[in-house]
Amino acid sequence: xxxxxxxxxxxxxxxxxxxxxxxxxxxxxxxxxxxxxxxxxxxxxxxxxxxxxxxxxxxxxxxxxxxxxxxxxxxxxxxxxxxxxxxxxxxxxxxxxxxxxxxxxxxxxxxxxxxxxxxxxxxxxxxxxxxxxxxxxxxxxxxxxxxxxxxxxxxxxxxxxxxxxxxxxxxxxxxxxxxxxxxxxxxxxxxxxxxxxxxxxxxxxxxxxxxxxxxxxxxxxxxxxxxxxxxxxxxxxxxxxxxxxxxxxxxxxxxxxxxxxxxxxxxxxxxxxxxxxxxxxxxxxxxxxxxxxxxxxxxxxxxxxxxxxxxxxxxxxxxxxxxxxxxxxxxxxxxxxxxxxxxxxxxxxxxxxxxxxxxxxxxxxxxxxxxxxxxxxxxxxxxxxxxxxxxxxxxxxxxxxxxxxxxxxxxxxxxxxxxxxxxxxxxxxxxxxx
Amino acid sequence: xxxxxxxxxxxxxxxxxxxxxxxxxxxxxxxxxxxxxxxxxxxxxxxxxxxxxxxxxxxxxxxxxxxxxxxxxxxxxxxxxxxxxxxxxxxxxxxxxxxxxxxxxxxxxxxxxxxxxxxxxxxxxxxxxxxxxxxxxxxxxxxxxxxxxxxxxxxxxxxxxxxxxxxxxxxxxxxxxxxxxxxxxxxxxxxxxxxxxxxxxxxxxxxxxxxxxxxxxxxxxxxxxxxxxxxxxxxxxxxxxxxxxxxxxxxxxxxxxxxxxxxxxxxxxxxxxxxxxxxxxxxxxxxxxxxxxxxxxxxxxxxxxxxxxxxxxxxxxxxxxxxxxxxxxxxxxxxxxxxxxxxxxxxxxxxxxxxxxxxxxxxxxxxxxxxxxxxxxxxxxxxxxxxxxxxxxxxxxxxxxxxxxxxxx
Numbered sequence: 119x120x121x122x123x124x125x126x127x128x129x130x131x132x133x134x135x136x137x138x139x140x141x142x143x144x145x146x147x148x149x150x151x152x153x154x155x156x157x158x159x160x161x162x163x164x165x166x167x168x169x170x171x172x173x174x175x176x177x178x179x180x181x182x183x184x185x186x187x188x189x190x191x192x193x194x195x196x197x198x199x200x201x202x203x204x205x206x207x208x209x210x211x212x213x214x215x216x217x218x219x220x221x222x223x224x225x226x227x228x229x230x231x232x233x234x235x236x237x238x239x240x241x242x243x244x245x246x247x248x249x250x251x252x253x254x255x256x257x258x259x260x261x262x263x264x265x266x267x268x269x270x271x272x273x274x275x276x277x278x279x280x281x282x283x284x285x286x287x288x289x290x291x292x293x294x295x296x297x298x299x300x301x302x303x304x305x306x307x308x309x310x311x312x313x314x315x316x317x318x319x320x321x322x323x324x325x326x327x328x329x330x331x332x333x334x335x336x337x338x339x340x341x342x343x344x345x346x347x348x349x350x351x352x353x354x355x356x357x358x359x360x361x362x363x364x365x366x367x368x369x370x371x372x373x374x375x376x377x378x379x380x381x382x383x384x385x386x387x388x389x390x391x392x393x394x395x396x397x398x399x400x401x402x403x404x405x406x407x408x409x410x411x412x413x414x415x416x417x418x419x420x421x422x423x424x425x426x427x428x429x430x431x432x433x434x435x436x437x438x439x440x441x442x443x444x445x446x447x448x449x450x451x452x453x454x455x456x457x458x459x460x461x462x463x464x465x466x467x468x469x470x471x472x473x474x475x476x477x478x479x480x481x482x483x484x485x486x487x488x489x490x491x492x493x494x495x496x497x498x499x500x501x502x503x504x505x506x507x508x509x510x511x512x513x514x515x516x517x518x519x520x521x522x523x524x525x526x527x528x529x530x531x532x533x534x535x536x537x538x539x540x541x542x543x544x545x546x547x548x549x550x551x552x
Numbered sequence: 553x554x555x556x557x558x559x560x561x562x563x564x565x566x567x568x569x570x571x572x573x574x575x576x577x578x579x580x581x582x583x584x585x586x587x588x589x590x591x592x593x594x595x596x597x598x599x600x601x602x603x604x605x606x607x608x609x610x611x612x613x614x615x616x617x618x619x620x621x622x623x624x625x626x627x628x629x630x631x632x633x634x635x636x637x638x639x640x641x642x643x644x645x646x647x648x649x650x651x652x653x654x655x656x657x658x659x660x661x662x663x664x665x666x667x668x669x670x671x672x673x674x675x676x677x678x679x680x681x682x683x684x685x686x687x688x689x690x691x692x693x694x695x696x697x698x699x700x701x702x703x704x705x706x707x708x709x710x711x712x713x714x715x716x717x718x719x720x721x722x723x724x725x726x727x728x729x730x731x732x733x734x735x736x737x738x739x740x741x742x743x744x745x746x747x748x749x750x751x752x753x754x755x756x757x758x759x760x761x762x763x764x765x766x767x768x769x770x771x772x773x774x775x776x777x778x779x780x781x782x783x784x785x786x787x788x789x790x791x792x793x794x795x796x797x798x799x800x801x802x803x804x805x806x807x808x809x810x811x812x813x814x815x816x817x818x819x820x821x822x823x824x825x826x827x828x829x830x831x832x833x834x835x836x837x838x839x840x841x842x843x844x845x846x847x848x849x850x851x852x853x854x855x856x857x858x859x860x861x862x863x864x865x866x867x868x869x870x871x872x873x874x875x876x877x878x879x880x881x882x883x884x885x886x887x888x889x890x891x892x893x894x895x896x897x898x899x900x901x902x903x904x905x906x907x908x909x910x911x912x913x914x915x916x917x918x919x920x921x922x923x924x925x926x927x928x929x930x931x932x933x934x935x936x937x938x939x940x941x942x943x944x945x946x947x948x949x950x951x952x953x954x955x956x957x958x959x960x961x
Contacts, residue, residue, distance in 0.1 A: 140851035144844065151840055227812050229796065237796050239812060273609065300809055301610040330607045424568060424841060428848040431561040435855040495826035 123460075127467045134436055141432045142472040145526060148425035149476030150483075152522050153515065154491065155417055157484050157505075160515065161315045161492055162396035166506040168253040168312055168319040173355055174216075175252065176362075176389035177318065178209050178348035179223065179398075183339065183383045186376070191384050197400075199223040201344030202333040208368050209348045209389070214361045216351045219252050221245035222332065223347040225321040225499055232285045232296045240281050241499045242298065243321030244332050244345075252351045253319040260292035260307035263326050267306075271328040274306040278322045282308050298325065314501030315492060318349055322500065340379050350389055358391065365389060422526050429530035433465060437538045444538055445546025454539045461535035466527045473523035481510050558852055562885075563892045565848055566934065569841045570889075570896035574930040575903065576838045581926050583751055583831060592708075592746035592757065593648050593681040595816035597638075597788045599795075600647065601779040603627060604811035614807055620774035623806040628674070628779050630803060636787035636794070639679035640779060644764060646671030647780050648681065649749055649819040658711065658760060660727045660739075665711045669759035670729075675699040677761065678743070680782045686742035687720065697740040698763060705762040709742040710754065737762065749820070751827040774808075780816075842937045849885055849941030857881070857949045864949050865957035874950045881946035885938040889931070897927055 165172040181204055182197040200208075205220045212218060225241035250262035255276075263274040275296065282289045282305075285296065289308050296303055303325060314320045327333060327346075337343040352361055366385065373382045387394065387404050394405040437444075444457055484491060484505055492503035538546075603624055606613045617623070624642060631640040645653035646669075655667040675698040677683070678691040685694050686709035698706060705727070712719045719742055726736040745757040764777075783791050792813045795803075799810040857864070864877055904923055 136854045137851050140847050140854075144847045144851075147840065147843060147847075151836070229811055231800075236793060237800060271609075299604065299610070299811070300606055300612055329609055420572065420837075421840070424565065424572075424844045427561055427565040427568070428844055428851070431558050431565075431848060432851050434558060434561070435852065438855075438859075490832075493825060493829065495829055498822060 123463055123467060126460075126464055133439065137432055137435055138468070141429055141436075141468065142475065144425045144428050144432070145469045145472035145523070146476035146479065148421055148526060149473040149519055149522055150480045152418065152421050153477055153480040153519055154484065155421070156515065156518055157480065157509075158491065159396070159414075160512070161503070161505060161509060162317075163393050164509045164512050164514070166313075166316070166508045168255045168309075169316045170254045170508075171252060171351055172392040174352045175318075176215075176350040176352065176358060176391060177395045178205070178350065178365075178389040179395065180347075180386070180388070181208075181342055181383055182386050183342055183376075183381050186380045186382045195384065196338050196343070198337065198343045200346045200348065201336045201341050202327075202346060204342050204344070205346050205348050207372050208365065209350060212350065212361060212364050212368070214352065214357050214364055216353045217248045217251045218351075219246055219248035219349045220327075220346050221249050221318075221349070222327060222345050227498075227500065228299055228323070230281070230285070230296055230298050230323065232294065235285060237297075238284060239500065240322040241320070241501065242323045242325065244327035244330060245324055246327065249319075249324070249349075252349050253316075255312070255319070256310040258289050258308045258310060260305070262307055262324075268326045268328050271326065273301065273303045273329050274326065275303040276307040276309055276324040277305055278309055278311050280311050281322050298323065299330075301329075303329075311504075312501065313504040313506065314494070314499050315503045315505065318347065320499065320501055339381050340376065342381075342383070348389070362389065418522075422522070422529065426526055426530040429469075429526070430534055433461075433531050434534040434537070437461070437534055441538070441541065441546045442548075444541070445543050445548070448543045448546060457539035458535050461538060462528070462531050465531040465535075466524065469523045469527040469530075470520065473519055473526075477516070477519040481515075485510060555856065558856075559888060562848065562852060562888050566845070566889050566892035567896050569845055570893055570930060570934060571899050571903070573838055573841050573933065574896070574900045574926060576834050576841075577930045577933070578904070578922070578926040579834050580831065580838070581922065581929065583827065585922075586753060587750045589747070589754075590744070591648075591750065592744045593683050595648060595681065595820065597783045597785050598680060598816040599781050599783065599791065600812075600814050600816055600819055601631070601781060601810055602812045602814075603774070603777075603779070603808045605774075606807045606809065612804070612807075617806040618771055619806065620771045620808060621769045621777070623808040624774055624777055624779070626805045627803055627808060627810070630805075631779060631781055632676075634795075636783055636791060638782045638784050639676050640781040641674040641676035641680050642764060642777055642779055643674065643677055644672040644776050644778075646673050646677065646761070647778060648746065648816065649823040650778075651748065651823065656730055658707065658727055658729060659733070660722060660725050663712075663715075663717065665715075666755075666758065668707070668711055669756075671759055671761045672764040673698075673761050674764065677780070680780045681746075682782075683743050683746060686744055689741055689743075694741060694743060698761070701738060701740060702763050704738040704740040705760050706741050706743055707739060707760040708745040708758055710745045711758050711760070749823045749827075751824065838933075842933060845934060845937045846941045849938050850945065853881065853885065853942050853945035854948075857945045857952075860949070861952060861957040864952050865954035868952070868954040869958070877952075878946050878950045881949050882939065882942050885942050886935060889934055889938055893931055900927060900930075 163172065169175070179199065180197055181200050182195045184191075184193075184195050188194055202220065209218050210220070222244040225243040227239050228242040229237045230240050230242075231237040247263060247265045247268040255262070258279060260276075262276055263272060266272075267274055275298065277285075277291075277296070279289055282291050285291070286294065291305050291308060294305050296305060312320050312322075332345055335345055350361060352358060365388070369383060369385055376382055386398075390398060390405060397407060397410040398405045447457065448454075485507075488503050488505045492505065494503065605620060608615070628640055628642050631637055634640075654670045656670055657667055658665045675695040678694040678698075682691050683694065684691060689697075694706060698704065707719075709719055712722070723739055723741060725739055727739055728734075728736055743761070745754065746759060747754075747757040792815070795813055796810070799813075803810050867877060901923070
C-alpha cells in the first residue's frame with residue numbers, strides 16, 4: 119500500500135514536472151521561513167553550551183519597586199538590575215536549588231593588555247564562583263576560580279580562546295599575567311569562544327566580582343539596584359514551583375523589612391524560566407505571553423495561508439489530469455473517503471519531501487548566515503551570534519517542521535481533494551471537475 | 553474549460569498579498585523617507601571616549617581623590633591639545649546616538665513648549681559635530697555664543713513648530729526651565745534640529761543645549777558624561793590604537809583613565825541595528841509574498857498554456873501574430889491583479905485611517921502623497937512579479953507550432 123503511494127508520487131513527479139516543482143518550491147519556501155522564525159525564538163530558549171542547563175535554570179534579572187502604599191503594580195515603578203545585597207537577600211539563601219549565582223548583568227568593554235603589548239578592548243563580566251557550576255564552559259586549559267578564590271578576592275581571570283591568541287599568540291597561557299583596568303590579574307583558565315546568544319554566560323573575560331568595587335555601584339532607594347543578575351540552577355525542572363514559592367516567602371520577608379522605608383518590591387513573576395525571560399521585553403514588565411502568542415499566530419498564519427492558497431491552486435491543476443482515473447475508481451466501487459484519503463496522503467508525501475528541503479536550507483542558512491539572522495537589536499558587546507550544532511540538530515526542530523508540513527498540506531489539499539472526490543462519476547470519467 | 557476556479561484562487565491570493573504588501577511597502581517607504589532627512593550633525597572622523605575609575609586594588613589608586621568631574625574636564629583639555637584632534641567636548645546624554653536623557657518643557661512668559669531633550673554640553677560640542685545655526689551661523693559662531701554667556705542656551709529651530717509662533721522672534725528673550733521662573737536663561741540662537749538617529753521622527757529632535765552645570769554636578773554622576781572628539785581627517789588613520797597607547801601614559805588623571813575609544817560610526821551601527829533588523833524582517837516578508845505570487849502565477853499559467861494548446865494553435869492559424877498571443881497571456885494576470893486591487897485599496901485606505909501604523913505617523917513626514925505612492929508601488933511590484941511569472945508560459949505559448957498542436961487534437 120505504502121509502495122503504491124510512493125509509486126504514484128514518482129509518477130506525478132514525472133508527469134507534471136513543472137507544476138510539481140512549483141508546488142515543492144512553494145512548500146519548501148514556506149517551511150524555510152517558518153523554521154527561520156522558529157529558530158530565531160529557538161536560540162533564546164533551546165539549550166546549548168555554555169547554557170546547556172537552560173531547562174533547569176531560573177533567572178532573576180531585574181527588580182521593580184514602588185511606594186508601599188501604591189496598589190497599582192504597573193504605575194510609578196523603579197526598575198532595573200539588582201544590587202548584591204538585594205540579590206543575596208532574595209535568592210542566595212534559597213534551599214531548593216542546586217546552585218545560585220550572582221553575576222554582572224551585561225559585560226562591559228574594557229581595555230586589557232599583557233606586558234609589552236598594545237592594549238585591546240574586550241568584553242569583561244564579573245561573576246561569583248557558582249557561575250561556573252551553572253554554566254558549562256568548555257575549558258581548553260586551566261580551570262575556573264573557586265569559592266575560596268572568590269572569598270579571598272584572588273585576582274584570577276578566565277579568558278576566551280580568541281583573547282588568549284590576540285594577547286599571546288597561543289592558548290597555553292594559564293599562569294601568565296594580564297592587566298585589566300590597570301590592575302594585574304593572573305590567568306587561571308582559557309575557555310572556548312562563547313556565542314553572544316548565550317545572554318547570561320557570554321563574555322570574553324571573566325573575573326571574580328569580589329576583586330573590584332562593582333558591588334558598591336548601586337542605584338535607587340535603600341540601594342536595591344546595582345549591576346547584577348541572578349541565575350538559579352534547579353536539580354530538576356519540577357522544582358520550579360517550589361523555588362518560586364520559596365522566593366515568594368523571601369520577598370514577603372524582604373518587603374516586611376522595607377516597610378519602614380515605605381517601599382516594597384514587586385515580584386513581576388520573578389524568577390523567570392528561560393522562556394519567560396525571552397518574552398519579557400522590558401525590565402519593568404512581566405512576561406508578555408499574550409503578545410507572544412498573538413504575534414506568533416499572526417506570523418504563522420501568513421506564512422502558512424499564502425502558500426496554501428497557491429498550493430491549492432496547483433493541486434487542483436494536477437487533479438485535472440486524474441479526473442478520469444478517479445471516475446473509473448469510483449465506478450468500480452471505491453469510496454469517496456478513500457479517494458480523499460489517497461489525495462491527501464499523496465500530497466503529504468510530496469510536502470514532506472519539500473519540507474525537508476526547506477528545513478535543510480533553513481539549517482544551512484542559519485549556520486552560515488548567523489550574523490545576518492540572529493544579530494540582536496542592541497548589540498553592545500563584541501561577540502558574534504554563532505549558532506551551535508546542538509541547537510540546529512535539536513529534534514524539536516525536526517518535529518515542528520514536520521508538523522508545519524502536515525498543517526500546510528492539510529489546508530492546501532483538503533478543498534481540492536474534497537471537490538475531486540465529490541464529482542459525479544460520469545463527469546469525472548469525462549474529465550470534468552465539477 | 554471553465555477557469556473560474558483557478559482565477560478565484562488567484563484573485564483571493566492577490567487580494568491578500570496586495571493588502572499585506574501594502575503594509576510592508578508603507579513601513580519601508582516611511583523609514584526610507586525618514587532616513588534621508590537631514591541629520592543636523594556630522595560624525596565622520598568623530599570618536600566617543602569613555603572614562604572609568606580605578607579600583608582600589610590597582611597599584612595606582614589614590615584613595616583621597618573623588619573629584620571625578622574635574623578629572624574628566626582635565627582629560628578633555630588634554631585631548632583638546634592633542635595634535636591629531638581638531639575639537640573635543642564633554643557632554644551629558646547629549647551626543648548623537650546617545651539615547652536617553654531628560655525631557656522637560658521650556659517656558660517663556662506664558663508660552664511653554666512640549667517636552668524637549670535637555671542636553672548638557674561644553675560649547676565646543678557644535679564644533680565637534682559640525683552643527684550649524686538656523687540662520688546660517690557656523691558651528692564656531694554657535695560655540696562662541698555659548699562661550700560668552702555661560703547662563704544662556706540654544707535650542708533647535710523646531711521647538712515651537714506647529715504652535716504658530718516664529719521661533720526666531722524669541723532669540724534674545726529670557727526663558728525659564730523646569731517651571732522654575734526664578735532662574736532666567738537667555739535664548740542665544742537657534743540651531744538646525746539634531747536628530748536622535750536616522751530612523752527617529754522629527755518630534756524626537758526637539759532639544760535645547762546649555763552648559764554643564766559646574767557647581768551642581770555630582771561626582772558620582774561622572775559615568776553619564778562622555779567625551780567626544782573630532783579628529784583631523786589627515787590623521788584619522790589607526791587613531792584608536794595610537795590614542796589608546798598614549799592614553800596608558802599621558803591620559804591618566806586622578807583615579808580616572810580612558811577605558812574605551814569608539815568611532816561614532818560604530819555607535820551609529822549599534823543604534824541602527826534594531827531598525828535594520830526590523831527592515832530585514834519586513835523586506836523578507838515582502839520577498840516571501842512576491843515569491844509566492846511568482847510561483848502561483850507561473851504554475852497556473854504554465855498549466856493553462858498546456859490546457860489551451862489547441863485554442864492558441866487555432867488563433868495562430870487564423871492569423872494571430874506571436875505578439876498577439878504573448879500579449880494576451882500577459883494581460884490576463886494583470887487584469888486579475890487590477891480586479892483584486894480595487895477591494896485591496898479600499899482595505900488599505902481603511903487600515904491607514906484606522907491608524908494601524910499610528911506610531912509611525914509624524915506631522916512632518918506624513919504627506920498626503922504617501923498613500924498614493926505606497927499603493928502605486930505595491931501595484932507595480934506585484935505587476936512586475938506577475939509579468940515575470942507569466943513570461944515563460946507566455947513565451948511557450950508563443951512558440952507553439954500550430955500544426956503540431958492541432959494534429960494532436
